[in-house]
Amino acid sequence: MPTPTDRVHEAYRRIAAADRPEVWVTLRPERDVALEAEAVEERLAAGEDLPLAGVLVAVKDNIDVAGLPTTAACEEYAYTPERSATAVRRLAAAGALVLGKTNLDQFATGLVGTRSPYGAVRHAHRPERISGGSSSGSAVAVALGIADAALGTDTAGSGRVPAALHGIVGLKPSVGLVPATGVVPAARPYDCVTVFGPDLASATAVLKVMTGPDPEDPYSRTWPADTRLAPRGAGRVAVPTSDGLAVLSAAERASFRAAADRLRETGAEIGEVDVAPLLEAARLLYDGALVAERYAAVGDFLEGEPASADPTVSGIILAAADLAAPALAADQQRLVAYRSAARELLAGFDALMLPTTVGHPTLEEVAADPVGVNSRMGTYTNFVNLLDLSAVAVPVGEADGHDFGVTLVGRAFEDQVALDLAAALTGLPAGEVYPEPGVELAVFGAHLRGQPLNHQLTDLGARFVREAQTSTDYRMYALATTPPKPGLQRVDEGGAAIRCEVWRVSPAGLGAFLAALPAPMALGSVTLADGRSVVGFGCEAAAVAGAEDITGHGGWLAYLASREARQALDVS
Template identity: 45%
Template sequence: MAQDSHGPSTGPSVAEILGSHAGGTGSPTKTATRVADAIAARGDDGTWLSTVPRDELLAAAADIENRPGARTLPLYGVPFGVKDSIDVAGVPTTLSCPDYAYVATATAPAVQRLLDAGALYVGKTNLDQFATGLNGTRTPYTVPRSVFGGEMISGGSSSGSALAVALGQVPFAVATDTAGSGRVPAALNGVVGYKPSRGLISTVGLVPACKSLDCISLMAGSVDDVDRVMDVITGRDDADAWSRDRGPRFSGDDVRVGLPPVEELEFFGDDAMRTAHLGFRDQLARHATIVEISLEPFLAAGTLLYQGPWVAERLVEFGDFLAAKPESIHPVVRDILRSGEKYTAVDAFAALQRLQELKAEVGRLWAGVDVLVVPTIGTTFTVADVLERPIECNTVLGHYTHFGNLLDLLGVAVPVGTTADGRPCSAMLLGPALSDDTVLHLAARVLDEPRANGPAAAPDLARSKEHQA
């Protein structure tokens, strides 16, 4: 396996790949060759669980080149990875559990939209088993590490999807995010992790973790890449009971940014992370309208996820397998699944009622603010830390993410620099359902990205040395 690196080294963007393919300096087959070489050079580092064999990948790229009107396709020859809980026809879906694996007979509609748009499928990425975890260590395969080195966890459950982008192997990857599974690994690898409003991307062909909360998400190197992929992957699917249409485009008005009181923020004793995040907040406050907003109802909702009956929802999909082959399940995942057996229907209704109360309280807060900004994670862990304290560390990682889907929010994890000791610092931008374009607009400002499909850019919030401790 290649030596640890010390931060993301994202490769060419979607726009750059399309430009090279259109201009003739590159081609889908040249891009496929570069991707295959990059993956082979790393060896088994825990990023991929399966990849298209080199000769087949080059043949698939050549097939894209030979399509009628190929160069007009919106993702012409752009390579991507898919989390191994999402079906691709003819490819095993393993969920990081070999005894559970099956060969998919149909491709998930979200992935099919990408293929129809000319994108090049590269392979399946690693994950915490059954998408249960935020740390990336709950896999029988190679445990991946963050690109920041130091034996830091990659984050999960979409560990491989974040790494494939952070290593520059693909410009975007398809992930999932039920409780933070897309945002946490993005934060730990210095890339953009976008969890859209639930229902914008079809979840048909996704093996559910918690079906009422599951969301397909994206990893990318930039907001522009997210925008380009979302224009392709988004679409109503009547086979998905949670499917819905996109919300309005950004209006161009000033974005009111909600910031919790500093005393409500938790960094779990990590002073370097606290300093880095507060430095970013100071920078943000110089260019945005700031509104103080309490984090208490958000955090109260988050505690319901694993300390309430939603953990029992995982048994809808995995209960029979747990009963038949418990020894095939990762011990920590097995214990989590079994913990769902204690909940009753009364517990479920009590939790639903409490959640509805919190939704109403949070809904009133959105009347005065457009985007809530918090840390994506309050601290980082090594692989050894997580193996020693698997539940405690995982709970800490989800402190700012667990409430997202319960409260029907969207979220974008945005890299905003590093701590004084060189670890990644990520801010999470949250908004109410269907306000995706407004939140992405602010994310682009934070990253100092022009946003072609939005109004003229407001004052820059460039990632700078001022963000760093």
């Protein structure tokens, strides 16, 4: 198995073979990264737990890496930070290795990847076409197999559009889950640090390490106590009506509908919705007064007319200088109304599936119409951060000879729901559970999968974890309840192992569950066969008086099967 040092040297061989200098603004010397790899190997040998040991990461050049210039693709803007961004420091602590800083649309303003004095970033495999932006170099570094993962940023779709154009995964978490400390702002209230990866599991592993509040970032947020950990069953997914897909080509519409059909085949319910309010909200980001956020970020700098400023980027940002405060207030009020409309649209659904972007233009097409093409690329992405939504972009095939992808869009903090649905759609494992909150709950009877009360768990967003057994300290009884339930009792002797399911539920969900729990049922500590203790179902001691002892069946489902077999014999 290759060591982290071996993998570093292989990455630099691929960099040389690819010969794509426009991908990088600053590429670190191979020896420096190799020395860090050796240090990771020493940490592993010392027994340190490093979940990202040797993972090679490329970092978009609007995210600080200590000792490397941060340019945001503008030479005059450059500064060299003494400390890395919070997200980068967390990756390094987990054993990840930074290869260098990647090119981008200047000041993260654009979805095309061509607005940079360091060169237009060409598509990894179709060099006559754009890479997508603004996180262009990061996406190409992953698509070329150089980096295991790459960091981007996403305000209008920059962590999703390049993923779609390259057939890779792009994860855009809920706003604030990954701190933006050490990130050059674009439109600060809506900026997200994102991850590109070749698959869901590897990208999620990187995202998980970076996630968590940071007191230095006033916009950072943590998981709420009622975080949903899974879709309801196989999920209920909204898709646009035909009118909402009209901007796509015939081949793109066919690919999108094929993806919806595949999701339906997994058991998900599909329902059509009118996405017009979302597409209207998207226009606020650039065509409304909210673009003042971009002027607040770098407008004063661009007023100095730096020589390397991209004219399209400068034109967009400097045009916001004359916006009046009442116009911004009015658009912020419109945004609140659009957020309410989005909540209504998603009511009853686990997520909304959309095309990630529209078409795959050539470099010439962008040069001929830089603003128009860019606007079209953001049709289905620009509104997501404005409306405080999460998103997972995944590849689903081809259309018109180019990669085609869709995005599962979820409510804020329902990132795991979108990840699960994306995994079901693509057949890719979702990897570790992303959210941190959750309590493991052992269920034994009517709440098992397929049983009449299982919906009480899934309605709370609980997540099935595994099948398990208790330690040999329990007896089980059939209680005379409606619907029938087992009662679990801990005993000092004469016990047996009882089969169960372990679910993970949010803290608030567990509280709601407990509040609605009818007598004689109770929740308490249950010891599993591996020695771990989890919250589990039991019952009041008085409830088992006269009840049938079903311990010998080893579990509720085996007891039910035995009872049905007896009833069948009685009938015959």
